[in-house]
Amino acid sequence: MNKLTQISRRQLFALATLMLLVPSLRLFITAATEYAGRAVWLTAPLAALPMLIYMYFISGFMDSRREGENIQDLFLRCLGPRLGKSALGITAAWLILYSGFILRSGADRFIVTIYPNSGPGVFTIGLGLVCLVAALGNPRSIVRSAMLISPVLIGSLLLILLFSLGSISASNLLPVTVDDALPVALGSLAAVDVLSFGIYAVCFIEGMCPLQSDRARQGSLWLMVMVLLMSLLCLSVVGMFGAELSTRLSRPFFIMVRNLVFFRTVERVEALAVMLWLFPDFLLVSVFLYGAQYCLRRCFGFDAEYRGERLLDTGRGRWLIWPTALAAISLSIVIGPDALSLDFWSSKLIPAINLFFAFIFIPSIYIVGKIKKTL
Numbered sequence: 001m002n003k004l005t006q007i008s009r010r011q012l013f014a015l016a017t018l019m020l021l022v023p024s025l026r027l028f029i030t031a032a033t034e035y036a037g038r039a040v041w042l043t044a045p046l047a048a049l050p051m052l053i054y055m056y057f058i059s060g061f062m063d064s065r066r067e068g069e070n071i072q073d074l075f076l077r078c079l080g081p082r083l084g085k086s087a088l089g090i091t092a093a094w095l096i097l098y099s100g101f102i103l104r105s106g107a108d109r110f111i112v113t114i115y116p117n118s119g120p121g122v123f124t125i126g127l128g129l130v131c132l133v134a135a136l137g138n139p140r141s142i143v144r145s146a147m148l149i150s151p152v153l154i155g156s157l158l159l160i161l162l163f164s165l166g167s168i169s170a171s172n173l174l175p176v177t178v179d180d181a182l183p184v185a186l187g188s189l190a191a192v193d194v195l196s197f198g199i200y201a202v203c204f205i206e207g208m209c210p211l212q213s214d215r216a217r218q219g220s221l222w223l224m225v226m227v228l229l230m231s232l233l234c235l236s237v238v239g240m241f242g243a244e245l246s247t248r249l250s251r252p253f254f255i256m257v258r259n260l261v262f263f264r265t266v267e268r269v270e271a272l273a274v275m276l277w278l279f280p281d282f283l284l285v286s287v288f289l290y291g292a293q294y295c296l297r298r299c300f301g302f303d304a305e306y307r308g309e310r311l312l313d314t315g316r317g318r319w320l321i322w323p324t325a326l327a328a329i330s331l332s333i334v335i336g337p338d339a340l341s342l343d344f345w346s347s348k349l350i351p352a353i354n355l356f357f358a359f360i361f362i363p364s365i366y367i368v369g370k371i372k373k374t375l
Contacts, residue, residue, distance in 0.1 A: 007143045007208045009215070013222045015146035015205075018153065018280040019287070020198030024230055025253045025277065026105055028194045029237050029246060031347055036187030037243040038173050039180040044230040046184055047191035048223070051199070054358070055223050058199050059216035061366050064375040067211050068304070068311030071203035071362075072295050078369030085299045087365060092295035094357055095204070095288040096324060100331025101350055102288075103128050106281040107332070108342060109251060124332035127282065132325040134286040135293070136318075139205055142286050149279050156276055157229075161236050163260050168239030191230060193351045196358040198226065201284070204291030207311065250339075289328060293321040 033040045065074055072091065076084035107123035134142055199219070237252045240259070246252050298304075302317030336342025369375040 006210060007140055009209055009212055009218055011143045011147045012202050012206060012209050013218065014150045015143050015283065015287070016198050016202045016222065017226065018146050018150055019201050019284045020194065020226055021153070021157075021277070021280045022102060022284050023194045023197055024233065026109075026251075027346060027351065028190050028230060029234055029252050030249065031190035031193075031351070032187040032234065033238055033243050033246045034187070035190075036180070036184045038238065039176045039184050040187055040238050040243065040246075041173060041231050041234040042176065042180075042184050043187040044191045044195075044227045044234070046188040047195060048227045050192060051195045051223055051227075052220055054196055055199055055219045056216045057363070057366075058203065059219055061362070061375075062203055062206060063215060064369075065207070065211075066306075066309045066311055068207050068313065070205060070207035070291070070294065071200070072291070072298060073207070073304075073311060074369070074375070075365055076298060077374045078365045078372065080372075080374075087361075088295040088299050090361070091357075092292040092299070092324075094353065095292035095295070096327050097331060097353075098350065099131075099285045099288045099292070099328035100335055101345060102281055102285050103131075103328065103332035104335045104342065105346065106278065108336070108339075109254065109277070121333055125329055127278070127285070128325060128329035128332060131282055131285040131289055132321065134282070135289040135321050135325065139287075139290050140208060142283060142290070143205065143208070145279075146283050149283075153276060153279065160257055160260065161232050164236040164240060164256060167259070168236065169242075170239075172239050172242040173235065190351070191227075193355055194230070195223065195226060197354050199223070200358055200362060201287070204294070205287050207313075250343075285328070289321060289325055292328075293318070293324045296320045296324065 029040070032043045036043050061074065062071065065071075072088055075087045075091065078084070079087055103124040104120060106127060107120035110123050111118055111120060134145075233253065237256050238246050240256055241249065241252065249255050297317035297320055300317060300320070302314075302320075304311050304313045306312075336345050366375070
């Protein structure tokens with residue numbers, strides 16, 4: 001593989017971290033608290049075991065790839081040309097839909113926190129065009145951007161969590177009793193949804209990463225850090241607002257930031273926080289646009305070339321990124337025209353499709369590949 005297109009495993013998981021932050025801040029806290037109440041900080045640790053199993057499954061699947069292959073290429077190998085292209089079409093549709101949803105959700109965050117009298121169109125189109133420019137270039141640049149941005153974002157997040165400690169009330173988090181077991185189990189489904197997304201999302205661009213051993217071990221360590229981070233988010237938000245209020249807030253993390261005072265003088269920094277969290281949206285949409293056009297290129301016969309056990313992407317059909325981006329931007333304009341419908345997309349439809357894709361669609365393809373002995 002050309003070194004100009006290679007990424008490291010460390011860069012890959014840095015990208016996964018930022019991509020996982022998008023649903024964590026948008027969905028997880030509110031969705032999990034709705035079921036688990038004050039014990040919500042236990043939902044992510046409860047999800048750790050099934051997610052470790054899922055990480056080992058995805059790592060085993062990706063260990064079957066040849067050098068240069070993404071998970072899309074494994075779909076083709078497992079299912080064959082006809083079924084494989086159908087699966088890639090479904091995958092492309094999911095990636096485009098999710099990209100459009102993230103553009104719309106990001107616009108809503110701006111409207112709620114900074115520009116209350118604005119419409120979403122200007123934000124969705126603007127960010128969509130920026131993501132298109134990124135997806136048109138070398139995808140390695142997207143991953144390297146994640147590596148550069150992740151220390152800033154994680155550092156900012158930890159700083160916010162640190163300053164929130166003084167506002168946490170233990171009565172909002174305790175006591176936790178045996179009666180909370182079932183609610184915590186139900187709330188952990190939101191953690192499973194978010195973590196499973198972070199685990200498989202980077203597989204659409206993993207072909208740039210050289211074949212290496214210990215993917216499962218490295219992924220498991222990354223997963224434990226993400227579980228800890230999600231638990232800290234719950235402790236901070238619910239510890240400040242309480243469970244009942246947290247379920248009513250549309251953007252509880254950013255509202256928490258609005259209520260913090262830094263060094264007793266600096267306050268109302270939610271605009272800066274919103275701008276910082278524009279980068280994970282940008283990276284996620286850029287990667288998914290690239291992944292969707294990659295699926296479409298294989299569907300329309302723009303095949304890569306195998307040289308021995310190595311797949312070389314010829315770049316043919318890259319023009320498909322244009323209709324891919326247009327479809328995502330168009331969807332972002334029509335998705336969730338009002339707060340009620342956007343809430344349905346955010347809390348019901350998108351999580352349901354994600355869980356189907358993660359736990360039914362991908363495992364089914366893997367099972368077929370094992371039966372046909374194409375892996």
